Each structure stands twice: as structure tokens, then as C-alpha cells.
Amino acid sequence: MSTLDxxxxxAESPVGPGQGPDSGDSERVRSVVRGLGELLITAGLVxxxxxxxxxxxxxxxxxxxxxxxxxxxxxxWKAGPPEEERVDxxxxxxxxxxxxxxxxxxxxxxxAFTILEGTTEKTLEVGPGHYPGTAYPGQPGNFAVAxxxxxxxxxxxxxxxxxxxxxxxxxxxxxxxxxxxMPKKDEVGRWAEKAADPRCKGVAPLGAPYDxxxxxEIVSPRDSSVIAPVPHRPGAEGSVGEQxxxxxxxxxxxxxxxxxxxxxxxxxxxxxxxxxxxxxxxxPELKETS
Amino acid sequence: xxxxIWRHLPGPMAVRAITACLLIAAVVALLMFVVxxxxxxxxxxxxxxxx
Numbered sequence: 001m002s003t004l005d006x007x008x009x010x011a012e013s014p015v016g017p018g019q020g021p022d023s024g025d026s027e028r029v030r031s032v033v034r035g036l037g038e039l040l041i042t043a044g045l046v047x048x049x050x051x052x053x054x055x056x057x058x059x060x061x062x063x064x065x066x067x068x069x070x071x072x073x074x075x076x077w078k079a080g081p082p083e084e085e086r087v088d089x090x091x092x093x094x095x096x097x098x099x100x101x102x103x104x105x106x107x108x109x110x111x112a113f114t115i116l117e118g119t120t121e122k123t124l125e126v127g128p129g130h131y132p133g134t135a136y137p138g139q140p141g142n143f144a145v146a147x148x149x150x151x152x153x154x155x156x157x158x159x160x161x162x163x164x165x166x167x168x169x170x171x172x173x174x175x176x177x178x179x180x181x182m183p184k185k186d187e188v189g190r191w192a193e194k195a196a197d198p199r200c201k202g203v204a205p206l207g208a209p210y211d212x213x214x215x216x217e218i219v220s221p222r223d224s225s226v227i228a229p230v231p232h233r234p235g236a237e238g239s240v241g242e243q244x245x246x247x248x249x250x251x252x253x254x255x256x257x258x259x260x261x262x263x264x265x266x267x268x269x270x271x272x273x274x275x276x277x278x279x280x281x282x283x284p285e286l287k288e289t290s
Numbered sequence: 291x292x293x294x295i296w297r298h299l300p301g302p303m304a305v306r307a308i309t310a311c312l313l314i315a316a317v318v319a320l321l322m323f324v325v326x327x328x329x330x331x332x333x334x335x336x337x338x339x340x341x
Binding site for chain 1 (some may be wrong): 291293312318321326329331334336337338340
């Protein structure tokens with residue numbers, strides 16, 4: 001690369017001033033140093049190329065896979081057997097099967113991802129993945145979803161920017177479920193100020209055993225209790241009927257690292273049943289783009 | 291290293307330049323489609339789940 005000007009053969013290499021007849025040694029040193037330099041430059045270029053790969057190329061690949069998953073999900077919604085009760089069933093979902101879409105209008109009106117079952121690497125490459133064993137949309141308990149923050153479409157890149165009361169809208173075959181981000185830790189004490197906001201209807205700090213559940217937190221990667229039915233209190237869930245309907249997002253933190261996990265908790269506030277007579281209906285919460 | 295490769299490419303200047311470009315493209319493709327996907331899961335920023 002940098003040596004295109006170094007002549008066609010060693011014999012033609014220009015001999016610099018001050019080099020005696022026995023310049024063979026210095027010639028050898030020079031070629032070793034040059035080789036080393038080229039190696040280092042090459043290594044730098046490879047690392048740069050990796051950044052390009054990680055930040056752009058994986059995005060392109062994942063965008064394609066996400067598109068496929070979304071159209072597959074829409075096909076199953078259209079082609080599925082008509083159900084008179086119009087209730088969603090999530091039993092028997094295989095790893096990587098899409099079952100819902102999520103919208104976060106605060107992150108842009110085009111923020112939409114198909115959520116898939118499972119949290120394996122392969123699934124998360126396609127889109128946000130649901131932790132098997134946790135609740136499904138609209139069900140009491142904790143609907144927990146993991147997503148990438150760097151590359152792979154980075155669905156959860158900006159969830160640290162979510163404010164309390166921001167809407168997370170989940171669409172299933174028969175329903176729209178609206179969750180809203182819980183009060184943040186520093187807002188819990190003075191929630192009355194914020195509660196006046198019409199968007200905060202249905203959002204308030206929860207009492208025990210949910211008193212440790214806040215809108216955003218940063219935890220250790222080993223802290224699996226954040227996706228428990230009662231976050232931070234595994235085993236305290238009681239009966240399903242007593243459980244609050246929560247949604248939890250998990251991603252890595254800080255960005256480009258896996259030292260910690262960024263967690264966002266949201267609480268269910270509103271259910272819209274889809275009306276087959278009005279397939280164009282969209283929940284008003286989707287317009288909260290600012 | 292690069293000088294050595296350049297000197298050993300056959301043909302006139304134009305042909306050598308094209309061969310060199312093809313070589314670079316081959317190396318980039320190898321990195322993008324084989325090496326990077328292999329090395330990526332071993333790096334620290336792709337763990338997004340709690341255990």
C-alpha cells in the first residue's frame with residue numbers, strides 16, 4: 001500500500017546518502033521496520049472495518065430479518081383461524097416465532113419492532129426477544145423483553161431516553177395494550193407534580209411489594225429478579241390475580257459494554273380491543289411522539 | 291509486505307492494479323462474512339439479557 005513507490009526489485013531500490021557499500025544490513029533493518037509498520041496499519045484498518053461491520057452491516061442484515069419476521073407475523077394474523085372470542089393465545093410459541101409488535105412513539109412514530117419468542121443470540125439478531133416463562137402482553141405478571149443496544153438493528157439503543165409516562169404500545173392479533181414507563185427513582189417522592197399530566201393517568205408509584213419497581217434502573221447482569229413477576233421480589237408474587245400487569249425491557253449498559261444491564265419497567269394502563277369492522281383503528285397513544 | 295505482493299503480481303500496471311483491488315475485496319469479504327460473525331459473539335457488548 002504505502003510501498004508502491006519502493007521500486008520493482010530490491011536491486012533497484014535507491015541507496016540513500018550516507019550508506020556505504022555494506023548497506024545490506026541497514027536495508028534489511030529497513031525492510032523489517034517497514035513490514036512491521038505495514039502490519040500495524042493493517043491491524044488498525046481491520047479494527048476500523050470491524051466497527052463498520054458492527055454498527056452498519058449487522059443493522060442491514062437484521063433489518064432484513066426483522067422485515068421478514070414482521071411480514072410472517074402479519075400473515076399469521078391474517079391467515080389464522082377466525083376466533084369468535086377474539087382472545088390472544090400465546091401457548092406453544094416456538095423459539096424465534098414473532099407474536100406481537102411494539103411501538104414506542106416517544107422514540108419516533110416509525111419505531112416499530114416485531115417481538116419474538118426467546119432470548120437466544122439468533123432470535124435477538126432478528127428483533128426484541130421475550131423471556132420464556134414471563135407473562136405475555138396484557139397478562140398479569142411481568143412481560144419481559146430483551147433487545148440489542150449496539151448493531152443488529154439496536155431496537156433498545158435509546159431506551160435510556162424514555163421518561164416516566166412515555167407509552168410503550170404492544171399490538172397483538174386481537175388487541176392493543178398500552179404500557180407506560182413507571183415513575184423514576186427521583187420522581188417517586190414528588191409524584192404529585194407529575195401526576196397532573198394527562199399522560200400519567202394510571203401511572204403512580206406502586207405500594208409493597210412493588211415499592212422497589214421504578215421506571216429505570218441499572219443492575220448487575222446476574223440480577224434476574226428484575227424480570228420476576230414482582231421485580232426484585234422473586235417468590236413474592238402471590239396468586240396471579242393479585243399481580244400487577246408490568247412490562248420490562250432489558251438491554252446492555254453502558255453502550256458498547258456488558259458490564260451492567262439497563263432496565264426499564266412499565267405498567268399496563270389501557271387496553272384497546274381490535275374491532276374487525278375498523279381494521280384501520282390505531283390507539284391515540286401512538287401519536288404521542290414528543 | 292505490500293511491496294512484495296505488488297512485485298509478484300503478474301502483468302502490466304493496469305492488470306496488477308485490478309488484481310490488487312480484487313485481492314483487497316476478497317480480504318474484506320472474508321473478514322465481513324467469516325471472521326467478524328465468528329468473533330462477534332465473543333465480544334462484550336452483545337449480552338442484553340439478565341441471567
